[in-house]
Amino acid sequence: MKFSTRTTYGLRAMIKLAANYNKAAVSLAHIAKKEKISQKYLERLFVALKKEKLVLSEKGASGGYRLARDPKNIRIYDIVRVLEGEINPFHCVNDKGEIICSQKCHCGATAILIKVQGAINSTLQSMKLSDLL
């Protein structure tokens, strides 16, 4: 059971952007080098982050990415959700906390599954990107 490197990479990159909020855009080449992450891989993460409107991009020389809004208004959950997909760590429960397995009537496990899922979600939702600076 692991969160993918996408999440850690993405958080690290977003922290960089947060540090430059209201300053110049930051290029992926710069982040990739500083953080020792594959630039090509980062590029694909940022396509997703942009699609979900967490970042803005500027093309061309001296372009790059910048946060779409104040880091105080970006939850860690928002970032993880984009990079990791739905937060439903058990096949029996969907991301809304509903039981979706066939045994629903006579299985006691659901109590703990939902509790773990809730603990992860609320932890991710409780922190903002600004809390990581």
Next chain:
Amino acid sequence: MKFSTRTTYGLRAMIKLAANYNKAAVSLAHIAKKEKISQKYLERLFVALKKEKLVLSEKGASGGYRLARDPKNIRIYDIVRVLEGEINPFHCVNDKGEIICSQKCHCGATAILIKVQGAINSTLQSMKLSDLL
């Protein structure tokens, strides 16, 4: 990010054993049929559960498995730990909550990683097998 089916299968099987605590041993054939889980796969899970002394086995006809101790004294964590391995959902943090990545000096992400890991662990540790009956 998913817990493996090993965990769900294992919990379901352990719930069955708990329901039969202090009664007859339960065979894997029986559980596999009732729960629609591959018996061969279950066998391997129980090798691990036995190794960690969560269950006892009885060979031969009318044999099977039984809990090694009262379900009130078996934490969900104990079961998950055996089936899922160490609970360290991020490559940067080991199961003791220590930072093990190379960037440790200048990365702000650790705060949230440790918090998520702690939330999962304490949730799993807070519930006993008996709570699922």
Next chain:
DNA sequence: ATAATTCCTACTATTTTAGTGGGTATTACC
């Protein structure tokens, strides 16, 4: 003796994760 069980070892198939390669389009800067 028989049938039901745990126990043991090895192999395979599927899915997910992580990463690479080769480009095109846009733009600041000289």
Next chain:
DNA sequence: GGTAATACCCACTAAAATAGTAGGAATTAT
């Protein structure tokens, strides 16, 4: 206007983890 730096796009590959399957041997109640 040329050049270099950038985002953007699509397809492919490599590696690892997960989820099984296969074929038995050893043990034991009946």
